[in-house]
Amino acid sequence: MIVVKSPNPPTKKGRVSRRGFIRGVGIGSTALGVGALEKTALAEPVAIPKTMGPEAVPVTLKINGQPVNVTVEPRVTLLDAMRNQIGLTGAKRVCDRGTCGACTVIIDGKVNYSCTILTIDAQGRDIQTIEGLAPAGKLHPVSAAFVSQDGQQCGYCTPGFVMAAKGFLDHNPNPTYEQVQHGLGGNLCRCGTYVGVRKAVLEAAKEMKGARHA
Amino acid sequence: MPDYSWPPMNDRRVIGKRISRLDGGAKASGRAKYASDFYRKDLLFGMLLTSPHAHAKVVSINLDDAKRLKGVTAVRAIAAPGDEIQWEGAEIAAVAATSEEIARDAIRKIKVEYQILPHLVKEEDLSKAGPRAKAAGEQVTGDPDKAFQDADAVTVEGFYAIPVLTHCCLESHGNVVEWKQDGLNLWPSTQNVSGIGGDLATSLKYPAGKIKVEMDHIGGGFGSKFAADRWGVETAYLSQMSGGRPVKLMLERRDELMIAGNRPSAFAKIKVAAKKDGTITAWQSESWATGGIGGGGSPPLPYVFTEIPNKRMSHSAVATNTGGVRAWRAPNHPQASYLTCSALEDLAAELKMDPVDLFLKNLEVTARADTYRAQLAKASELIEWKKNWHPRGQGDAGPVKRGLGLAIHTWGGGGHTSQCRTVINPDGSVQVEIGSQDVGSGTRTVITQVAAETLGLPMGAVQLKIGNNSLPPSGPSGGSTTVGGVSSSTRKSSVNALNKLLETVAAVMGVQPEQLKAIDGRIQMKDNPAKSMTWQAACAKLGTNKISEMGANDQRKPEGLNSSGVGGIQMADVSVDSETGIVKMNRFVAVQDIGLVVNPKLADSQVHGAVIMGICGALMEERVMDEYTGRMLNPDMEFYKLAGIGDIGEIISHLDITPEHDKRGVVGLGEPPAIGVVAAIANAVANAIGVRVSHVPLTPMRVLAALEGRNA
Numbered sequence: 001m002i003v004v005k006s007p008n009p010p011t012k013k014g015r016v017s018r019r020g021f022i023r024g025v026g027i028g029s030t031a032l033g034v035g036a037l038e039k040t041a042l043a044e045p046v047a048i049p050k051t052m053g054p055e056a057v058p059v060t061l062k063i064n065g066q067p068v069n070v071t072v073e074p075r076v077t078l079l080d081a082m083r084n085q086i087g088l089t090g091a092k093r094v095c096d097r098g099t100c101g102a103c104t105v106i107i108d109g110k111v112n113y114s115c116t117i118l119t120i121d122a123q124g125r126d127i128q129t130i131e132g133l134a135p136a137g138k139l140h141p142v143s144a145a146f147v148s149q150d151g152q153q154c155g156y157c158t159p160g161f162v163m164a165a166k167g168f169l170d171h172n173p174n175p176t177y178e179q180v181q182h183g184l185g186g187n188l189c190r191c192g193t194y195v196g197v198r199k200a201v202l203e204a205a206k207e208m209k210g211a212r213h214a
Numbered sequence: 215m216p217d218y219s220w221p222p223m224n225d226r227r228v229i230g231k232r233i234s235r236l237d238g239g240a241k242a243s244g245r246a247k248y249a250s251d252f253y254r255k256d257l258l259f260g261m262l263l264t265s266p267h268a269h270a271k272v273v274s275i276n277l278d279d280a281k282r283l284k285g286v287t288a289v290r291a292i293a294a295p296g297d298e299i300q301w302e303g304a305e306i307a308a309v310a311a312t313s314e315e316i317a318r319d320a321i322r323k324i325k326v327e328y329q330i331l332p333h334l335v336k337e338e339d340l341s342k343a344g345p346r347a348k349a350a351g352e353q354v355t356g357d358p359d360k361a362f363q364d365a366d367a368v369t370v371e372g373f374y375a376i377p378v379l380t381h382c383c384l385e386s387h388g389n390v391v392e393w394k395q396d397g398l399n400l401w402p403s404t405q406n407v408s409g410i411g412g413d414l415a416t417s418l419k420y421p422a423g424k425i426k427v428e429m430d431h432i433g434g435g436f437g438s439k440f441a442a443d444r445w446g447v448e449t450a451y452l453s454q455m456s457g458g459r460p461v462k463l464m465l466e467r468r469d470e471l472m473i474a475g476n477r478p479s480a481f482a483k484i485k486v487a488a489k490k491d492g493t494i495t496a497w498q499s500e501s502w503a504t505g506g507i508g509g510g511g512s513p514p515l516p517y518v519f520t521e522i523p524n525k526r527m528s529h530s531a532v533a534t535n536t537g538g539v540r541a542w543r544a545p546n547h548p549q550a551s552y553l554t555c556s557a558l559e560d561l562a563a564e565l566k567m568d569p570v571d572l573f574l575k576n577l578e579v580t581a582r583a584d585t586y587r588a589q590l591a592k593a594s595e596l597i598e599w600k601k602n603w604h605p606r607g608q609g610d611a612g613p614v615k616r617g618l619g620l621a622i623h624t625w626g627g628g629g630h631t632s633q634c635r636t637v638i639n640p641d642g643s644v645q646v647e648i649g650s651q652d653v654g655s656g657t658r659t660v661i662t663q664v665a666a667e668t669l670g671l672p673m674g675a676v677q678l679k680i681g682n683n684s685l686p687p688s689g690p691s692g693g694s695t696t697v698g699g700v701s702s703s704t705r706k707s708s709v710n711a712l713n714k715l716l717e718t719v720a721a722v723m724g725v726q727p728e729q730l731k732a733i734d735g736r737i738q739m740k741d742n743p744a745k746s747m748t749w750q751a752a753c754a755k756l757g758t759n760k761i762s763e764m765g766a767n768d769q770r771k772p773e774g775l776n777s778s779g780v781g782g783i784q785m786a787d788v789s790v791d792s793e794t795g796i797v798k799m800n801r802f803v804a805v806q807d808i809g810l811v812v813n814p815k816l817a818d819s820q821v822h823g824a825v826i827m828g829i830c831g832a833l834m835e836e837r838v839m840d841e842y843t844g845r846m847l848n849p850d851m852e853f854y855k856l857a858g859i860g861d862i863g864e865i866i867s868h869l870d871i872t873p874e875h876d877k878r879g880v881v882g883l884g885e886p887p888a889i890g891v892v893a894a895i896a897n898a899v900a901n902a903i904g905v906r907v908s909h910v911p912l913t914p915m916r917v918l919a920a921l922e923g924r925n926a
Contacts, residue, residue, distance in 0.1 A: 073315055084259070084314055089251035090244020092433070094384045095467055095851035102384060130244030139239055147238035150819045154654030155241030156384040156433030162242055181860035188851065190384050190434050191654050192826025194859040196819060 052120060059119055063088065064132025070119070078122045079103045079114035082129065090130035090159040094188075101187030104160040104167075105129050111167035111186075130159040133166065142166045145204035151196030157189040165201045175205055216713055218706050218765075219774060220810060221667065223876055227734070228667040230871075232815035236659045236673070237431070237652065246431045249403040250464045252390040258287055260452050260463030261317040262445060263307040263324050264473070265299045268535035268844025269333035272297045272306070272326065279323040280309060285316035288455035289324070292448060299328070300507045301537050302845050303472030305444050310452040310461045333844040337504040337532040338375060338481060347502065347530040348509060356524035361496035367487040370564045374484065374556045375909040376549050376892065378504065378837040379477045380470075381542060382854060385433020387474040388464030389446050393453040397424040399460070402446065405435040406690035408649035411683045414442035418450055427683035435653050436827075437541030438475030440690050468849035475540030476837060478505035480513050480549035484557040492567050492575040494558075497522045501553070502530040505539025513550035518586075518622045518781075519558070521579035535844055536837075541692060543827065544625060544885035548892055552910065555621045555893035560906055563606040569620055569897070570594055570603075582781045586622060589783035589805040589870070593620070596866050597785045597803045607904020613793045616800070617902025620785045621890030627809075627882035628778035629698025630689030631769045636665060636704070636711035638761040642750040644669060645677045646708070649685035650700050655884055656816035657696055663812055664701045668708035670732030671749060686764065694882025698776030699767050701812055701880045705775060706765025714761045719752045776880040782806040784825075784890040786898040787863075792921055795914030797833055797899055799863030802891070807870035809881035814869060821867035821887040828891020830857045834911050 053074035061068045061078075063086070072081050079096075082088040091114050094102035098116040105114045106128040133140040139147070142165050152158040161184065168183040169175070175183065180201045189197070223230065240246040277289045288310040293299065299306075307324050311317040334346050362369060383403075390401040398420065404410045407429055415422035432439065449463040465474055482501035488494045497519075503510030509531025516522055562569035570590055577583035594600065603618045610616055637645040646665045652658045658678055665676045679685055689699055716727040719737050723730075723745070731740050738746030767775065787801040804821050811817050834855035838847040848854045867887075892910055899917065900906045907920040 076315060080314060083251070083253075087253045089247070089253055092248075092250070092384070094386075097467075097850060097852060099851040100384070134243060139243055143239065143242035146242040147234050150235060150238070150815055152235075152238060152241050152654075153656075153819060153823055154384070154434045155237070155246055155431060156248065158241045159244040162244075184859045188384075188856050188858060190382060190436075190827075190856065192823030192857075192862075193819070194826060194857075194862055195822040195865055197859060 057120065059123055061119070061122055061127060062125065063127045064129060072119045074118065074120050076119050077115050078117045078119050081119040082114065088129050088131050092156055092160065094156070099188070100157070101164055102157050102160040104163040104187065106163060106167045109170065111164055130163055133162070140166070141207040142169065142204040145200040145207060146197070149196045149200040149203055151193050151200035153191035153193050157187060161187050161189070161197055165204060169201065169205055169208060173205060173209065175201065177202065216709050218709050220705070220879065223873060226667060228663045228673065229812050230814065233659060233663060233673065233813055235656045235816060236662060241431070248385050248431045248433050249389055249401045249429060250385050250433065252401055252460070252462055254460060256459050258310045258312060258456055258459050258461045259314040259317045260308060260310045260449050260461045261321050262305050262448070262463070262465070262469060263321045264469055265302055265304040265306055267299060267328055267330055268302045268335055269331040270299045270328040271331060272299065273329050274327045275307060276325040277307065279325070280320040283316060283320050283323060285312040286320045287311060287459070288452045289320065290448060290451055290455065292444070301473070301535050303469055303537055305448070308448040308452055308463070310456050333535040335534050335536055335839040335844045336841050337479060337502065337534055340502050340530065340532070343532045346533045348533070349528060349530045350512065352526060352528045354526045358496045358498055358524040358526040361524040362485065362487050362498070364487070364495065366489060367495060368490060368565055369485060369487045370557070370561045371483070371485045372557055372560050372906060373482070373908050374553050375481045376479060376552050378479045378536070379542065379831055379835050380837055380854065381436045381438040381475045381540065382471060382856065383434035383436065383438065383474070386465040386467065386470040387439060387443060387445065388462070389449055390460050390462045391446070391449040391453045392458065392460035393450050394458040397426060398450065400425055400427045402427065402429055403432050404429060404439050405432065405651060405653055405692060406440045407651045407681055408683055408687040409690055410442050414446055414450065417442060417447045429651060429681045432651060432653055435691070436543050437545070437692060440692060467851065471849040471854055472846050473537040475542070476505070476537060477542035478503045478510035478539050478546070478549070480553060482515070482553045484553060486557050486561045488561055488565065490565070492565055492572045494519065494522050494576050494579070496524040498526045499553070500528050502532055504532040504534045504536065506536050507533050508538060509533045510539065511546060513546045513553060515550055515553060517550035517554035518624055519554065519576055519579050520581070536839060543824070543888045547623060547625065547889045548828070548831065551621055551623050551890045552893040552896060555890070556896055556906070559619065559897040559900060566605060568603060570599060573620065573622060581624065585781045585807055586783060589781065589807070592868055593783045593785045593803050593805045596868060597787055597801060599785065602787065606901050609902060613791060615790045615792055615902040616788070617790065617898045617900070618785060618787050619894045619897025619899070619901055620783065621893035621897065623782050623784070623886060623889035625694060625780050625886040625889065626778045627694045627698060627780055629702050629767050629769060629772055629776035629880065630695035632688040632699035632703040632767045633686035634688070634700065634703035634707040634765050635686050636707040636763055636765070638711050638715055638753060640753055640756040640758065640760060642753040643677065644671065644675055645679060646704060647679045647685045648688050648700060648704065649683055650680045650688040650696065651691055652680065653691045655696065655820060656813060657700060659816060660697055660812045661700050661704050664704040665708045668705055669712055671735060694885045695769070697812065697882050698772070698880045699769070702767035702772060702775035703765045706767070707763050708765065710763035710765055711761050714763060715752060718755050719747070722755050772879065774879055777809060777878045778881065780807050780881055780886050782886050782890065784894045786894040788895060788898040788902060790899055790902045790917060792903060795917035797912050797917065799829060799861065801864045801866065802894070803866045803868065804887050805868045805870065806883070806887050807875050808883045809878040810876045811869055811871050812880060814871065817869055817883055818867045820883045822865050824888035825865050825891050826857060826862050827888055829862055829895065832892040832895035832910055832912060833857065833861070834913070836911050
């Protein structure tokens with residue numbers, strides 16, 4: 001049984017209306033959703049889009065608790081804005097089509113593929129990236145478990161996996177082995193690190209008990 | 215001559231230990247930087263225009279509209295009018311712009327006219343290949359015709375097919391280049407840090423010594439990232455045309471799957487004959503393959519069982535209008551293992567013999583019978599073969615059928631040519647410098663372990679520098695030769711540096727250097743541990759002179775530190791739903807000998823990764839070409855399918871860590887365990903459902919078709 005908290009209500013402060021379309025597509029294609037994420041997404045009414053662009057527009061994002069100002073064309077995904085303009089390169093661009101999970105971030109407490117979200121749609125939302133998991137020099141317990149269980153090789157899928165695991169454990173603090181296999185099914189690795197990843201998620205679950213991390 | 219030999223197994227403090235990878239924290243926290251992560255305010259974005267046609271002549275290219283776009287800093291034609299394009303995805307033009315979006319717009323504004331030519335993109339039906347198929351000469355040993363005609367011989371014939379796969383590196387191919395007045399900086403995604411600068415220099419006709427290469431991390435290569443590549447050269451020109459600003463050009467995913475490397479296919483009609491006791495008497499194979507316009511080389515057939523007395527082999531290379539082949543984790547071996555082991559499993563079924571017994575019966579025609587015999591026993595034990603195996607098709611009565619299959623493989627390994635420098639400073643700090651790269655196999659960790667072991671220091675006391683072409687050159691990471699090369703050169707440079715330190719300390723202590731050793735952070739008398747000094751105190755005796763010593767591994771003269779030649783046995787346990795055709799992995803056992811294991815934790819990860827890559831190839835991975843348009847139908851990660859975390863079952867890695875194997879020195883591991891996986895799974899499926907599925911990957915459609923007797 002998977003329990004998901006209600007998402008934070010969308011703020012009205014954003015300059016641009018959120019586009020239900022791309023968000024719906026993005027979340028719907030996330031295998032990680034395990035049904036629960038789709039429910040909340042589909043329950044929200046689709047806002048009427050306001051015409052934007054095509055020129056760049058100023059946008060304020062909330063990333064890892066900090067306001068970030070960026071000027072982007074409306075077509076720019078959150079992933080590209082983070083990587084190309086903000087300098088947050090932990091999330092990787094691999095498939096760029098909502099398949100592989102290498103760009104995973106947590107938005108309003110839920111796991112999302114940042115390649116399927118437009119930057120303008122991410123306004124007013126609480127975005128957490130791998131960079132915000134732990135202060136410099138420290139490792140979040142999920143990251144630490146990926147190291148100790150060797151759930152990584154080239155490491156290119158790893159930040160996405162760590163964020164997906166973090167989001168999964170936030171909602172499933174005591175997962176079974178089978179739940180881990182299902183819950184992390186939205187991320188792909190080419191080196192073949194899944195054996196270590198499975199162990200890492202279970203180890204992280206154990207480590208995080210009693211000491212919940214933000 | 216200093217003694218470089220590895221310390222005895224029981225004396226090792228760091229080598230052989232399950233140490234976590236040193237760059238694990240950086241990777242798992244998103245702090246590790248890859249070429250694709252390069253970020254600087256003045257960075258420009260490069261992009262390629264590639265051919266939409268598989269075979270065409272370029273009539274004209276018009277760059278004018280692209281050049282006029284605001285934010286575009288450079289536009290270059292790569293192809294010229296009259297050029298013949300031989301595959302979809304071939305590079306036509308390149309642009310650089312201040313943003314990726316503008317670069318993409320500029321690409322769309324380039325106008326190219328093509329004259330479309332007839333193409334061939336599918337090679338399965340050899341009769342359609344016409345002059346595109348080039349037959350190599352027939353190889354004959356003994357008298358195969360006579361052997362096949364023997365009245366007592368049991369003969370089987372089969373057709374087996376394994377498609378082209380693409381490397382699909384998660385970090386696509388590409389680089390950042392900054393071509394300034396006084397030199398060129400290259401930040402590549404490469405398996406060849408020491409060599410890629412020279413490759414780019416040759417293409418640019420620019421002095422290699424003025425090219426600086428730097429790479430901390432690489433997001434996958436698997437044999438496809440050795441060269442500077444066409445796009446590397448173009449990136450350099452784009453930078454030069456943009457006033458020397460850095461340009462980042464990483465391939466788009468579709469181009470990554472089409473032009474950045476693939477593994478050749480292999481198709482074969484195979485006939486095998488044996489005596490009733492299972493002794494193989496004859497082999498005949500007619501094989502063909504493509505690796506692009508250059509055709510495709512022959513897999514080594516028959517694989518492992520090379521000394522079958524009577525053989526006839528012929529092979530045709532089919533030139534297709536598809537992207538070119540590149541080395542792919544044990545080139546040609548997975549195909550050879552699949553073709554050979556499938557035919558032998560079919561032979562065993564015909565003989566009503568357990569295939570393990572068939573393999574055992576014929577080990578004398580392999581190069582390492584004793585190793586395989588022991589490995590067959592070990593793998594059988596781990597997968598409980600005797601308990602779980604049943605004759606082909608005689609398992610479960612219900613719709614879900616369980617089956618077991620096996621495969622055999624061999625690989626070289628050895629150590630590539632490598633140089634290393636070990637520096638010991640008067641303050642006790644140590645630097646190890648080597649122009650190698652860590653492709654995710656754990657090279658950083660392994661080098662550091664060897665240095666720490668040699669110097670008697672903890673891992674944290676060794677500062678390692680890799681990933682830069684100003685460091686002592688080390689070979690490219692290919693052929694499973696990195697760990698052998700870097701461990702040997704590091705061992706030698708560290709022994710040499712330590713010996714210098716011992717000379718200084720011995721003079722102070724009034725003893726001979728040979729009487730001293732480094733252990734647990736101290737320099738002490740070998741026969742009197744009480745007489746010692748700390749590492750720090752010893753280094754302080756150097757005064758103001760640091761020690762800097764080199765060590766080199768020569769690929770041809772490993773001097774006992776590394777060696778080549780391994781064997782492995784793999785076994786798969788699968789369940790096949792005969793109503794849906796879905797194959798589920800239950801368990802996979804990989805038994806591998808790899809000589810001296812520097813880090814069993816990382817070695818296990820290599821085996822797991824190799825097996826998972828093989829599971830992808832056995833069950834889902836395949837390049838799909840469209841016969842009519844000549845285009846690749848699945849150049850994306852939605853339909854070019856890779857296994858997910860729930861698709862792999864249990865994987866059991868057994869490393870043959872024994873004194874007998876250890877004394878062979880270090881042997882590479884990246885490739886061998888990736889070889890037999892497809893074969894073992896295909897055999898397990900045949901065992902489960904009672905019929906051979908002629909083509910891998912074993913998709914539900916193919917499994918159902920085979921069950922209905924519609925084998926292609």
